[in-house]
Amino acid sequence: MQRKIIHIDMDAFFASVEIRDNPQLKGKAIAVGGKADSRGVISTCSYEARKFGVHSAMPSAEAVRRCPQLILLPGRMSVYKEVSNQIRAIFARYSDLVEPLSLDEAYLDVTDCKACRGSATLIAEKIRAEILAETGLTASAGVAPNKFLAKIASDENKPDGQFVITPDNAAAFAADLPLRKLPGVGPRTAERLESLGLHYGRDILPWSLADLTEAFGKFGNSLYQRARGIDDRPVQPSRERKSVGVETTLAHDLRTEAQCASIMNTLLPELVQRLRGRPFKGITVKLKFHDFQQTTASGQANRISSDILDSILHTAWQRADGRRVRLVGISVALSDELPTRQLSFEFS
Incomplete structure (x- = not known):
């Protein structure tokens, strides 16, 4: 069937709730997010603000620069x-x-x-x-x-x-769809597609699945399917959580690996609290640099210790290339196994 x-x-969900609860904001450029002077980021904004180029995930300072009359509100989660x-x-x-x-x-x-x-x-x-x-x-x-x-x-x-x-018109719609609108097509993939003369779904149709896989790896299969309007994924009422993580955006950039390690240690108690004793099988450290590029490094582990974290952090830090760090995060990949003992955590 x-x-x-x-x-x-x-x-504009968050912004629309704020306007609903305060009608005086209607018709004005507003945004929900962190403070512009403390490394805040925009969560969402009204359509009036979007006319100035403001959008979600934009640094609040940049949003205010683009739209000086922007009304910036704290979130009410x-x-x-x-x-x-x-x-x-x-x-x-x-x-x-x-x-x-x-x-x-x-x-x-x-x-x-x-x-x-x-x-x-x-x-x-x-x-x-x-x-x-x-x-x-x-x-x-x-x-x-x-x-x-x-x-x-x-x-x-x-x-x-x-x-x-x-x-009846699904295939035709997909054929006319700009490839940049496809989920998973970021700036780099878009550049790669355009360099090959691939701009719309119809441009993908002459390509075989084998050729797309060779050119784009696993994403080649998604390109092949989506260009034809095909998606067999069912609607899943509940999705099993795969990971738990914590991160923090810093008021001031970090310049050394030791500073990053210190911030990681401050994040560990919250990570432990969120885990609630659930077993895990891997740890990932995330660093976002001052140019908003980011990197992650992972390792297999079923316990958290300073040695493990320092090793993973060192791998991530090697990619800094002199850049300062504005965000540090830690996450763990949850295991399907049931806990058989109390997990241990060693803080330094």
Whole structure:
């Protein structure tokens, strides 16, 4: 049976909640994020702010430089979570197959839903109407026969819009899709694609799977499938957590490996608390440099000690090439095994 997938994406979620709760902000350039003078980063911003080039993950200082009248607000995560729970309760009225991607977006498989005479288009419209009525917020939706196309579609008529890709036009839509819009295509991959004369989905069609795999590795298979509008991934109501991590953005750049090691030690108690005794099989250290490039180094381990962390950090630090460090993070890859003993942690 052909799937009916809806991707719901709230419009400028955090910023929209702030405007809803303070109507005087309506029509103004606002953003939710950290302070501009303390290495803050933008979480999300209103569409008025986006006109100035402000966007999520941008340093707050840069956002204020681009938009001097920007109203920068601290986040209220407890409020956002409460609203997100309201929205998920609406989803549950239509399907048990709901896969949240974050607080403000989710996939729904409504293939077997009987509401609205089984029309995924009408179901999406009704969900959006109920979200507006019950939360005062707008949402955009994409309707398609698979997750990949539904997510692309939800961005077509933002904000407060909806776009439908039917099974009959899925292949044609994918063929006309710019490859830079494909999930997983970052700046470097985009440059590689363009250097080979590959700009749209249709440009991929003459390539064999073997040739794409040779040119792009594992990502070649994704290119082959997505260019044809194919995505067989099911909507997964619950996804098993694969890792636990902590990180911190620093008020001042670090210049030495020893300084990074000191920051890692301050992060360890929080990491231990988040693990809650769960076993793990690997450790990763993340460094983000002052030019916003980042690197990670990993090692197999089922315990945390200074020796293990120092070794992994040293590998990551070798890639600094004189650059200062603005963020340090540690994460562990969770194991499927059940804990058989109390895990030990050795702090220095």
